[in-house]
Amino acid sequence: MAALFGARVRRLRTAAGLTQAELGQKTHVVSTRITQIERASGAKPTLELARALDAALGADDLLVELWPYVYREAFPDWSRKFMAYSERAVSIGEYAAHVVPGLLQTENYARAVLSVGLTLSNEAQLEERLTARMGRQARLDSADRPSLWVVLDEAVLRRPIGGLEVMREQLGRLLEASTEHHVTVQVLPFDQGEHDVMGGSLTILALPDGSEVAYTEGAHYGQLVEDPAEVRRFAFTYDRLRAAALPPLMSLDMIRSVMEGNHREAKVPSRSERRRLAQEQSQQSGGRQLRGGGRGGHRPRPRP
Numbered sequence: 001m002a003a004l005f006g007a008r009v010r011r012l013r014t015a016a017g018l019t020q021a022e023l024g025q026k027t028h029v030v031s032t033r034i035t036q037i038e039r040a041s042g043a044k045p046t047l048e049l050a051r052a053l054d055a056a057l058g059a060d061d062l063l064v065e066l067w068p069y070v071y072r073e074a075f076p077d078w079s080r081k082f083m084a085y086s087e088r089a090v091s092i093g094e095y096a097a098h099v100v101p102g103l104l105q106t107e108n109y110a111r112a113v114l115s116v117g118l119t120l121s122n123e124a125q126l127e128e129r130l131t132a133r134m135g136r137q138a139r140l141d142s143a144d145r146p147s148l149w150v151v152l153d154e155a156v157l158r159r160p161i162g163g164l165e166v167m168r169e170q171l172g173r174l175l176e177a178s179t180e181h182h183v184t185v186q187v188l189p190f191d192q193g194e195h196d197v198m199g200g201s202l203t204i205l206a207l208p209d210g211s212e213v214a215y216t217e218g219a220h221y222g223q224l225v226e227d228p229a230e231v232r233r234f235a236f237t238y239d240r241l242r243a244a245a246l247p248p249l250m251s252l253d254m255i256r257s258v259m260e261g262n263h264r265e266a267k268v269p270s271r272s273e274r275r276r277l278a279q280e281q282s283q284q285s286g287g288r289q290l291r292g293g294g295r296g297g298h299r300p301r302p303r304p
Contacts, residue, residue, distance in 0.1 A: 001069040002040040005050075008066065010038040012057040027052040044070055047128045068132050082215050082224050087139065089205040091147045095188075095241050096156055097201050100170060102133050103140060103148060104177050104185075109170040110134065112162030140183070149184045151238075151245050157187065157258045171259035178252055186245035187254050195244065196237045204231075204238050 013023050013034075020038070021031040027049060037045050037053075045053070050067040053059070086092070094101045099113050107130065114129050139145060152174075160167040178185045188195075203215040214225040214234035225231055246254060 001066070002044055005045065005063065005066050005070045006038040006040045008059075008063060009034070009053055009057070012059055012063075013038075016057055018057075023053070023056060026056040046124050047131055048124055068135060082213075082222070085205050085207065085213050085224075086136075088207055089146045090208055091149070091206040093149045093151075093204040093206075093235075093238050093242075095151045095153075095197055095202045095238060097153045097197065097199065098156065098159070099161065100152070100156055100174065101150055101201075103137055104150065104174060104183075105133065105137075106166070106170050106173050107134060108166045109162055109173075112166060140180075145182060147182045147184075149186075149242070151186045151188055151241050152251075153188050154190045154254075157255060168259055171255055174255055175252060175259070178248070184248055185251055185255070186242060186248055187251040188241060188245040189254070192244050195241060197241065202234060202238055202241075204235050 013020070018026070019031075020034040024031040024034050027034075029049065033049075037049075045067065047064075047067055050063050050070075054061060054063040057063070092103070099105075100109060102110065105113065110133050111126070111130055114126055114133070140148065157171065161170075174185055177183045197216075201217045203217075205213050205215070207213070211228075212231050212235060214231045216223045216225065216234070225234060245251065
């Protein structure tokens with residue numbers, strides 16, 4: 001992709017009758033930087049430089065649209081492969097242990113999340129990652145949008161990432177997203193105790209051909225799982241998490257309670273009461289089975 005980007009820059013520059021030095025002057029970089037980009041050598045272009053090149057060459061956003069693909073090449077092979085699977089997935093199931101999944105993050109929340117850690121070297125890199133993350137959310141509004149089922153650990157609601165105002169905005173975003181028929185949000189409360197995915201996050205992707213892949217992630221690692229037997233094991237684990245979590249309507253009540261109470265303790269029904277309410281909700285929704293709304297292709301849940 002870096003080679004393709006460089007070839008496009010060279011073709012556009014030649015068509016504009018510019019030398020590498022002249023294009024460098026227009027984009028405020030040295031001519032050798034233009035040489036590196038056209039030859040796909042040296043550091044990859046930043047988003048800021050891609051925008052400058054696009055404007056200087058009148059590329060009508062062509063270079064800006066190519067940039068995310070160049071950007072991905074900085075990631076390990078397994079990470080890029082997971083991103084490619086995600087773009088094709090017909091349904092996505094996620095368990096998030098620490099932060100709201102990227103597809104549902106507000107810009108302010110995403111900025112706070114991306115600002116911490118050991119992988120960023122400057123503000124420009126932060127802006128690049130933020131732009132890439134926000135751009136991926138467009139898939140949820142596309143014609144081929146996937147169904148999304150998210151289970152949030154209660155800790156995700158309680159930790160005020162970015163401060164209370166940013167967190168309140170984020171919780172509001174979760175409530176808003178849950179009104180969409182293709183998005184379901186559940187909360188796994190603290191009183192559920194230990195479970196198989198403690199300390200990390202889990203994603204199950206269902207692909208158009210009926211196959212599935214799994215992805216597990218911690219603070220400093222990620223693992224893409226493609227072996228069918230291993231994927232089935234992780235998918236079963238995810239189904240157990242969904243069954244243990246609060247039903248969707250009760251989950252939204254808890255999110256709303258936390259948002260309105262500035263993270264004061266929200267009332268959570270006991271596990272036995274949750275089981276009873278989940279059975280009642282299942283009967284009211286026509287007895288839909290757990291897997292019927294899950295990995296094989298989520299059905300829109302009825303609205304009251």
